[in-house]
Amino acid sequence: MLDEFDRKILATLQVDSSLSMQEVADRVGLSSTPCWRRIQKLESAGYIKRRVALLDAEMLDLGVSVFIAVRTNQHNAEWVQRFRKIVVSFPEVVDFYRLSGDVDYLIRAVVSDIRAYDELYQRLIARIDLHDVSSMFTMEQIKSTTELPLGASAGRAERPARATGVRPARPAGKAAAPLRRPGAPGGETARR
Numbered sequence: 001m002l003d004e005f006d007r008k009i010l011a012t013l014q015v016d017s018s019l020s021m022q023e024v025a026d027r028v029g030l031s032s033t034p035c036w037r038r039i040q041k042l043e044s045a046g047y048i049k050r051r052v053a054l055l056d057a058e059m060l061d062l063g064v065s066v067f068i069a070v071r072t073n074q075h076n077a078e079w080v081q082r083f084r085k086i087v088v089s090f091p092e093v094v095d096f097y098r099l100s101g102d103v104d105y106l107i108r109a110v111v112s113d114i115r116a117y118d119e120l121y122q123r124l125i126a127r128i129d130l131h132d133v134s135s136m137f138t139m140e141q142i143k144s145t146t147e148l149p150l151g152a153s154a155g156r157a158e159r160p161a162r163a164t165g166v167r168p169a170r171p172a173g174k175a176a177a178p179l180r181r182p183g184a185p186g187g188e189t190a191r192r
Contacts, residue, residue, distance in 0.1 A: 083128055
């Protein structure tokens with residue numbers, strides 16, 4: 001079960017996981033060694049899945065975000081497995097969900113323009129039969145975050161939460177400091 005320090009550590013790391021161990025410890029009110037041990041436990045328990053850099057899609061010419069709603073008339077295990085395998089193989093696909101309700105699957109892809117989306121769509125339908133596909137292009141992104149709400153109710157369940165620890169991009173000119181185990185001989189780096 002998560003305590004207040006664990007929640008503070010997770011909240012701090014999901015905003016900026018490139019902080020040094022001392023910076024994290026200072027922000028949550030612990031000394032370095034207990035903070036490092038807690039982070040290790042949170043990682044091994046699965047609360048922290050991985051640490052990544054968040055990239056700017058616009059700067060990488062991937063500014064078009066499209067939601068693809070798929071309705072299928074196929075509900076057998078073979079088709080589902082094949083469909084899942086195909087969809088996850090496309091690098092443009094960044095989110096993929098199975099839903100309840102009228103739409104069976106929702107896919108979010110990022111592409112450079114409408115032509116790039118059409119190429120993705122053509123590759124998809126060439127590999128699998130789909131009953132009904134509807135695409136919606138975003139006009140404006142109002143909110144998008146990787147930060148999970150870690151209020152008092154978060155973490156009350158007995159099973160580990162499915163949090164995603166991410167490493168946001170650092171400001172230009174500021175080097176990322178790896179998490180180092182306090183007092184480690186030879187500058188041993190903590191497992192990421």
